[in-house]
Amino acid sequence: MLRIDNVHVSYGPIKAVRGVSLEVREGEILALLGPNGAGKTSLISSIVGLAPRTSGKVSFDGSVISSEQTERIVSRGITLTPEGRRVFADLTVGENLRLGAASRRDAAGVKEDIEKYLDLFPILRTRYASRARMLSGGEQQMLAIARSLMARPKLLMLDEPSLGLAPRIVDRIFELLASLRSQGLTMLLVEQNANEALGLADKACVLASGSLVFNGTAAELKSSGDVMEMYLGLEGG
Template identity: 65%
Template sequence: MLELSNIVVQYGMVKAVRNVSLTVGKGEIVALLGPNGAGKTTLVSAAVGILPVAAGNIRFDGADITKRPAESVVAMGLTLTPEGRRVFAELSVADNLTLGAATRKDRAGVAEDIDRYLKMFPILGERYHQVAKTLSGGEQQMLAVARSLMSRPKLLMLDEPSLGLAPRIVERIFELMIDLRKSGLTMLVVEQNATEALGIADRGYIMASGQVVYEGNAAEMVDSEDLMEAYLGAGVH
């Protein structure tokens, strides 16, 4: 469904991502792991059109999206829940969810989806008219995910969804990802929490210094003490 081929992303003269290739098949959960500064966020931001690609090719659902703007990419069904939640802090939960559907014209369908995600995240129903900045970190993460789902993505990319959250909320977020996969959603999950991510993933990639340094079956990766210890030393945990 998503194919990144020899992607290069630069900041000035610095290559933050260097010749990275990665695929995500329909119905898969793929984990993208690595330490801070490895280039993971840069890669997924380029995939969704937020950052320009200096070289390489991006294909989504059979179409070349390498040069497409982010709004067009989201409308096609590729959506990113960014690191740090980044909800619209001064707007209500209701307005955040509505803005998540900005690329859609089906008002009845939007209303149905809001109802669906309020049932999936009951706390958001309780906070529906509250300003987003008054929510806890876990509640903001749930809102960020629900807002992304409002665009009805075919493939959802989640950038560090567990970052800074209490263990019980982390558990809930990973349970949610399993439920979403059962509903047919394809996901690329960027995580430093390697054990949790590989526990729900089909396959995994590890990035370091802007490059993919390992890829393989998720179950085999998590069972490899040598592999996990090597990258624990690099900051993966």
């Protein structure tokens, strides 16, 4: 579904991503892991044209999308739930959800999907008329994910969905992602919580200083003591 070939991302003289290649197949979850500053956010942002990719090729559903504008890439079926949630604070929950479907023209389908995701995230139903700034961090993260889903993506990319959340809320977020996985949604997940991510993912990649240092299955990474300890600060095995 998604293929990245030899992608480089630079900010002036700073090389954030150095020749990374990876693939996400339909129905898979790929966890993209690594220490802070490894280039994870730069890589996924470059996929949707939000970071300066200096070379390399990005393909989606068999078409090269490297030179396309962000709006066109999103219309193809890729959405990004960014780090820090970035909901529209002064809009209500309902308005945020409808904004996620702004490119759609099927009013009945939009209404149906709102109900679907209010069922999946019940707290958003009780907060439906509240402004997003009144929500807790966990509630805002659920809203950010639901807003991305309103675009009916083929590939959902999430950047640090557990960042800054209490452990019980993190558990709830990953339960929701597991529910989406059971529905067949393809995901690319950037996450500092490696244990949670590897418990959910089929495959895993590890970035360090902008370069790919591991690319394999989640099970293979969990059994790789050296990579787990050196780059993720965890014990493997």
